[in-house]
Amino acid sequence: MSDCFILYGAQIGDLAAIANLVAERLGVEFTQKESSYKGGLYYLFKDANRLEVSIESNFEDEEGYLSEPDHPSQRTLVYINYADQAVKRLLATEVNLHLLREEEIS
Template sequence: MAAYDLYGFKGASIFEAKSKIEERLKFSFEKRDSSYQGGLYYRFGENESECLTLKRNIDPFDGESVEQMFSDYPVLLYVDMTLRSEEIRSLLGTEFNLLRHELFD
């Protein structure tokens, strides 16, 4: 069963979060830019398999939080289609708070 997890990071910058995630999960994000994603964001993985997206919690169109329920987190990490949810959670540590965990077949 694949999990879709959302983590929040209260650190000051997306660059700090990126560095910590790459170090702990042993991979390198690909830098991307998209107005839909709020400008600069980072991605690892493919659409058809496990994919991680790191972005700011700001909607580029209205300036509000993308995840309104979690507006106190300036940086978000989406972990989609993972089969190793618990492993990732453990590796990320306490600086990254699991905000949502959903399972799908």
């Protein structure tokens, strides 16, 4: 069995709106957190099966670097760790999310 790590981006800069959209699609509930390492407010969901979804800003650090510099137009980032096929299928058709990266590790 392989582990799947996915990054989606959204041009919408409203973290709460993207969190609500993803929560509705996946049927999950996010917890609002705060971390200077993640650019301030972010949303997190974890389940017992290792699925982890984090919704964060593509923020600029003190040195002027974006957290995902290859995707400057994507203001909101959706990191999904240990995604299964169901999660991928549920988010694949969401027009506000753009697949930026997907990696499977065996």
